[in-house]
Amino acid sequence: MHRKLDILAGQGYVVLRDRQGTPIAPAEWESLQYMDWKSGGDTNFAPLASATGEMDCRGFWEHDKPDKGGIWTANRELAPGLVGYVEQIGGTFGRVRVIKLNPSDEAAALRQLHRDDNNRLNPDGAGWVVRSWLELDDAPGESVFILRADRDDPATETRIPLHPGMQLVIDSERLYHVVWHPGPRPRYALITSWDSDDVIDRWIRRELPAAGNRGADPPGRGSNPGNSQLPHPAAHRGVLQATAAEGAGSPPPRAQVVRREPGAPAALSGGAGWSPSRPGRSARSP
Numbered sequence: 001m002h003r004k005l006d007i008l009a010g011q012g013y014v015v016l017r018d019r020q021g022t023p024i025a026p027a028e029w030e031s032l033q034y035m036d037w038k039s040g041g042d043t044n045f046a047p048l049a050s051a052t053g054e055m056d057c058r059g060f061w062e063h064d065k066p067d068k069g070g071i072w073t074a075n076r077e078l079a080p081g082l083v084g085y086v087e088q089i090g091g092t093f094g095r096v097r098v099i100k101l102n103p104s105d106e107a108a109a110l111r112q113l114h115r116d117d118n119n120r121l122n123p124d125g126a127g128w129v130v131r132s133w134l135e136l137d138d139a140p141g142e143s144v145f146i147l148r149a150d151r152d153d154p155a156t157e158t159r160i161p162l163h164p165g166m167q168l169v170i171d172s173e174r175l176y177h178v179v180w181h182p183g184p185r186p187r188y189a190l191i192t193s194w195d196s197d198d199v200i201d202r203w204i205r206r207e208l209p210a211a212g213n214r215g216a217d218p219p220g221r222g223s224n225p226g227n228s229q230l231p232h233p234a235a236h237r238g239v240l241q242a243t244a245a246e247g248a249g250s251p252p253p254r255a256q257v258v259r260r261e262p263g264a265p266a267a268l269s270g271g272a273g274w275s276p277s278r279p280g281r282s283a284r285s286p
Contacts, residue, residue, distance in 0.1 A: 003126065003197075005128075007201070013170040016204065041112050045099055046097060048082060048086075049096035050070065051065060052071060061121050067120075068093070068094045091195060093192050094195075102186050103181055104181065115176055115177070129196070131191055135187075136189055137186075139181065145159070145177065146180060151176040
């Protein structure tokens with residue numbers, strides 16, 4: 001048994017408030033050295049931390065270690081803001097990478113649904129490895145994170161419209177996931193593997209948005225005894241609607257899960273004037 005985060009026991013993911021502080025310059029991720037590494041679509045990855053400190057996208061198990069104890073690569077010097085973001089969180093990290101995802105259509109994205117192999121060689125009693133995402137550049141309201149408890153069952157699906165600055169934590173070995181990014185520019189995001197320890201737990205709780213706008217069940221509901229990896233019984237098909245804050249000094253964007261019956265249309269675009277009666281594109285291809 002591994003130690004797991006209680007806050008992920010229900011749905012397996014949590015959407016945090018947007019990153020606070022000084023914006024990170026796009027030149028940081030645009031200037032990194034990328035490798036031709038495919039995972040979840042037409043992708044390239046820029047390793048910021050790897051198992052050995054080399055420019056290596058392979059799993060840490062290739063070097064006989066779990067996905068922890070990442071060592072900074074030469075890319076660190078090009079991205080002080082991204083490195084500072086990880087170091088400020090302060091937890092035990094493994095792989096730290098920037099993903100460059102080229103555009104695709106919905107059908108191509110769905111074919112790439114996958115689970116991550118985060119915990120190979122992770123010994124019993126240690127913290128379960130989960131991943132965080134920091135969105136850097138995407139098509140706001142159009143780029144969509146797709147999560148499923150069952151890869152082949154759309155009824156277990158949740159869709160999360162993305163925007164730059166958005167932070168998420170996902171048990172990506174439990175949930176099938178992929179990002180559908182229609183473009184036209186590539187999407188960039190910082191992906192970090194974390195040990196489920198007290199440090200990352202405190203960071204997640206500090207970064208939670210207002211109560212009721214979380215991607216996890218409230219305390220006392222949806223408990224999963226033993227934090228097993230079985231799909232949660234409350235898994236639903238829905239859209240997590242992120243509404244952008246307007247104007248200086250506005251609160252962080254709010255998120256709400258919009259549930260619907262299978263086969264009903266799903267609204268994916270956010271912003272002022274959105275309502276369930278004004279659907280966007282369907283959650284399934286026609």
